Amino acid sequence: MADADEDAIRAPSNNPAQIETDLSDETQDFRLLSHLNFLSDPSSGSLPRRGEKDFEPNPTEFQADVLSASRQAMHNALAYPRIHNPKNQIVGIYAPEGPTPPPQVIGESLKTVDEQQKSTESAPPAQSKPESIKPDGKGVGVSPETCVYVPTPKGQYFKTMGQADRWNRVWLLPEEALYLLERGSLDIRWPSSLIGSDSNSESGVSTDEPSIPMSLQAAYACFIGRAGLTLERFSVYTGLRRLGYMLIRAPGWHDSIEQSETAPATSGTQKTATQPPSAQRGPGLAGIFGRVFQWIHDPMSTASTTAGPVAGLGIHRNYADVYRKLALIPWYDPVTAPEPHLDDTTPPFRIVFHVYKPSTTFKKTAPPPPDFRIAVLSTRDQTSFPTLSQLGALLESTPLDPPRGDKMDRLLYMRLRHGYRHVILAVVDQGVVSYLRVADSAFGKEKLYEAKNGPSGTKRNRFSHGSKRR
Amino acid sequence: MDLTPTLPIPISYVSGRYLLFSIDAVTYLRREHNICGVLIGTLPQIPQQNVFLGLPLELTPEEARLLVDKGVACIVDEAKAQLGMKSLLEEDCRRYLHDLEAQGLGVMRVQSDRKEQQREQTLKKIEAKKAKAKASKASAAAAPADAATTTSTSTTASHKDTPSAVVDLFAADERNTLSPNSRTSSSRTTASQPTMGITPATSYPPLSHPVSSSSSAPLLPAPTVPESYALFAHLHSRGYFLSPGLRFGCQYVAYPGDPLRFHSHFLVVSAEWDQEIDLMDVIIGGRLGTGVKKGFLLGGSEKSIDEVETEAERVDSVRTFSIEWAGM
Numbered sequence: 001m002a003d004a005d006e007d008a009i010r011a012p013s014n015n016p017a018q019i020e021t022d023l024s025d026e027t028q029d030f031r032l033l034s035h036l037n038f039l040s041d042p043s044s045g046s047l048p049r050r051g052e053k054d055f056e057p058n059p060t061e062f063q064a065d066v067l068s069a070s071r072q073a074m075h076n077a078l079a080y081p082r083i084h085n086p087k088n089q090i091v092g093i094y095a096p097e098g099p100t101p102p103p104q105v106i107g108e109s110l111k112t113v114d115e116q117q118k119s120t121e122s123a124p125p126a127q128s129k130p131e132s133i134k135p136d137g138k139g140v141g142v143s144p145e146t147c148v149y150v151p152t153p154k155g156q157y158f159k160t161m162g163q164a165d166r167w168n169r170v171w172l173l174p175e176e177a178l179y180l181l182e183r184g185s186l187d188i189r190w191p192s193s194l195i196g197s198d199s200n201s202e203s204g205v206s207t208d209e210p211s212i213p214m215s216l217q218a219a220y221a222c223f224i225g226r227a228g229l230t231l232e233r234f235s236v237y238t239g240l241r242r243l244g245y246m247l248i249r250a251p252g253w254h255d256s257i258e259q260s261e262t263a264p265a266t267s268g269t270q271k272t273a274t275q276p277p278s279a280q281r282g283p284g285l286a287g288i289f290g291r292v293f294q295w296i297h298d299p300m301s302t303a304s305t306t307a308g309p310v311a312g313l314g315i316h317r318n319y320a321d322v323y324r325k326l327a328l329i330p331w332y333d334p335v336t337a338p339e340p341h342l343d344d345t346t347p348p349f350r351i352v353f354h355v356y357k358p359s360t361t362f363k364k365t366a367p368p369p370p371d372f373r374i375a376v377l378s379t380r381d382q383t384s385f386p387t388l389s390q391l392g393a394l395l396e397s398t399p400l401d402p403p404r405g406d407k408m409d410r411l412l413y414m415r416l417r418h419g420y421r422h423v424i425l426a427v428v429d430q431g432v433v434s435y436l437r438v439a440d441s442a443f444g445k446e447k448l449y450e451a452k453n454g455p456s457g458t459k460r461n462r463f464s465h466g467s468k469r470r
Numbered sequence: 471m472d473l474t475p476t477l478p479i480p481i482s483y484v485s486g487r488y489l490l491f492s493i494d495a496v497t498y499l500r501r502e503h504n505i506c507g508v509l510i511g512t513l514p515q516i517p518q519q520n521v522f523l524g525l526p527l528e529l530t531p532e533e534a535r536l537l538v539d540k541g542v543a544c545i546v547d548e549a550k551a552q553l554g555m556k557s558l559l560e561e562d563c564r565r566y567l568h569d570l571e572a573q574g575l576g577v578m579r580v581q582s583d584r585k586e587q588q589r590e591q592t593l594k595k596i597e598a599k600k601a602k603a604k605a606s607k608a609s610a611a612a613a614p615a616d617a618a619t620t621t622s623t624s625t626t627a628s629h630k631d632t633p634s635a636v637v638d639l640f641a642a643d644e645r646n647t648l649s650p651n652s653r654t655s656s657s658r659t660t661a662s663q664p665t666m667g668i669t670p671a672t673s674y675p676p677l678s679h680p681v682s683s684s685s686s687a688p689l690l691p692a693p694t695v696p697e698s699y700a701l702f703a704h705l706h707s708r709g710y711f712l713s714p715g716l717r718f719g720c721q722y723v724a725y726p727g728d729p730l731r732f733h734s735h736f737l738v739v740s741a742e743w744d745q746e747i748d749l750m751d752v753i754i755g756g757r758l759g760t761g762v763k764k765g766f767l768l769g770g771s772e773k774s775i776d777e778v779e780t781e782a783e784r785v786d787s788v789r790t791f792s793i794e795w796a797g798m
Binding site for chain 1: 482485491496497500507508509511512517519522524526531551558566567570574665668671672713714715716726727730733
């Protein structure tokens with residue numbers, strides 16, 4: 001053991017054959033970025049390899065030069081502007097009051113309001129939430145939390161983002177707008193109502209498009225904190241978006257929520273595995289014989305534990321029966337867990353995002369069941385590990401997803417790891433996001449003595465491997 | 471690069487977090503004050519990855535507090551500051567838009583120059599190819615019937631090459647800045663020049679710098695910090711660069727120099743002066759640190775945050791211990 005440890009320490013630090021490392025784990029040398037050459041030669045593709053770093057500073061000029069080159073590269077990379085080619089520039093307009101009909105419509109119609117309240121009225125009854133503005137969004141037919149509209153939507157992004165209103169404008173939620181602006185794909189303009197200088201802003205019918213672009217700084221100031229969007233949630237949203245996942249808000253987004261998403265209700269009655277033998281034989285000779293025979297042979301009976309050996313007296317035909325009799329301790333079966341209530345969860349431990357893999361065919365009007373469910377925690381607000389009841393309530397708010405498939409059937413370890421319910425915790429420590437997957441595994445359901453040859457060799461290896469890593 | 475931004479640097483307080491948007495401020499703080507923060511934004515030039523991130527920079531409350539106490543920075547309530555947009559003068563607006571337009575034009579020119587260069591290069595390559603083809607044709611002139619077919623095929627082939635190569639370059643170019651699907655195959659034209667739109671990173675201008683315009687600056691008090699701040703300040707005063715460390719199983723990761731160039735040396739965990747420490751935690755930390763070739767650093771301050779009178783006193787009242795698994 002000690003030898004192995006020492007080897008690990010003594011091994012040269014730049015051993016290329018080291019375990020795969022997550023590049024985003026560490027600060028990368030921005031000089032590598034310039035190898036990408038997007039400035040001089042944008043056609044070059046892949047990301048750089050991990051750079052070599054020094055152990056500690058020394059007073060050599062060489063090191064100082066390298067460091068200053070690194071910093072210069074970082075400066076250049078970060079100073080790169082967000083530019084919009086006029087040919088495919090997408091302009092969005094900030095609507096601080098939430099969705100409203102276009103200005104020319106406001107004047108003429110207040111009568112059509114009633115017929116199109118459907119989606120806005122079904123919004124959760126807002127209990128006291130001082131920080132989030134809840135405009136009613138009457139008559140537009142999009143979520144009242146959207147706050148940027150794109151008059152002429154084009155491009156791929158609107159396949160997975162935004163909601164269209166009747167006037168063919170696409171409304172974006174704050175995180176969508178901020179993400180697009182940050183990646184340089186959307187040019188958001190200040191509305192004339194927020195710009196003092198615009199003289200004809202009073203009438204609200206200025207024909208000119210608002211022209212002052214919103215800076216990144218202004219966008220953060222306006223969008224973070226709006227309608228429940230914390231910086232942590234945005235970090236998770238944008239981090240996963242960058243990797244190609246699709247994210248939508250889950251029902252647990254708001255602290256005040258009504259019951260909406262539930263798992264199919266399973267009739268939860270029995271909690272233990274020991275099922276009482278149900279076959280009751282009728283009276284008569286056969287019945288008596290049967291009962292005697294059953295007493296001798298009943299593999300499930302543990303009636304004799306108080307008096308005799310745990311495994312009971314009688315005839316044991318095989319080990320499985322013995323083991324079954326020895327299974328005295330009741331265990332938790334996730335399949336029969338009580339019906340989930342979103343209300344039971346406590347705010348940070350709530351699913352706020354539904355995540356879809358890039359390969360999932362996603363339709364924003366009818367989102368399929370999500371591939372992952374994510375709860376977002378901030379280390380500055382939640383400093384302790386969640387309690388069992390918090391985690392349990394969180395897990396119970398996810399639908400049952402038992403391990404299925406050929407691979408799962410074969411591999412015990414995979415089954416246990418997959419679990420019956422699972423959720424991902426995104427722990428955000430000052431901008432650094434770690435993802436933890438929590439699953440509800442059912443060890444009680446995996447009866448090793450029933451497996452044909454016991455756990456096979458490979459599985460056993462994996463088990464010991466897993467436990468060693470802890 | 472060695473610019474010094476106007477001091478004190480305004481740190482944006484957005485929804486309980488501390489952010490920096492100015493690239494000059496970010497490099498200045500890194501260079502002069504050993505403050506790195508964490509980049510959390512998307513780099514517009516390569517937006518689909520998480521290895522290199524861009525502005526804004528998120529500062530921990532400890533970092534923000536340290537800078538405020540040093541007088542290098544101040545905290546600005548950004549949401550309030552943005553309300554200043556309302557009181558912008560029309561002429562300021564116009565000047566700002568004019569500036570942006572000029573910048574956009576500049577970027578446009580750089581880009582079109584580059585495209586021009588690239589096109590010339592590819593054209594040269596094609597020329598070279600054609601010349602080669604001609605040479606081979608000349609050599610194959612002995613069999614004229616065959617030669618005719620080969621030349622025709624080779625020329626068509628090279629013609630096919632030309633537009634696709636050019637389009638590829640342009641498409642790749644646009645991918646960096648804009649949505650890839652809207653690549654236009656007719657991107658050859660750069661003649662009619664509407665300017666590039668620019669989304670600036672900071673709001674100053676058009677807003678006046680919140681510190682210089684002392685009138686309406688919505689400055690906030692120094693951030694409240696956890697008890698571990700004393701240890702943070704202590705290590706920082708000794709020249710260490712610190713970054714949030716939960717991912718590595720500790721409170722802070724301490725680097726001997728700029729993390730751009732150096733590996734970290736310590737996993738830092740703070741404890742209170744009279745706090746009883748579970749021996750298991752020491753062992754766990756020691757093993758973890760040794761396993762990743764770092765020391766496990768345990769430290770704490772004799773005096774709590776509000777007890778000290780000067781920063782020097784705070785820094786001096788800290789004791790630290792480094793634990794390493796010797797593996798004998």
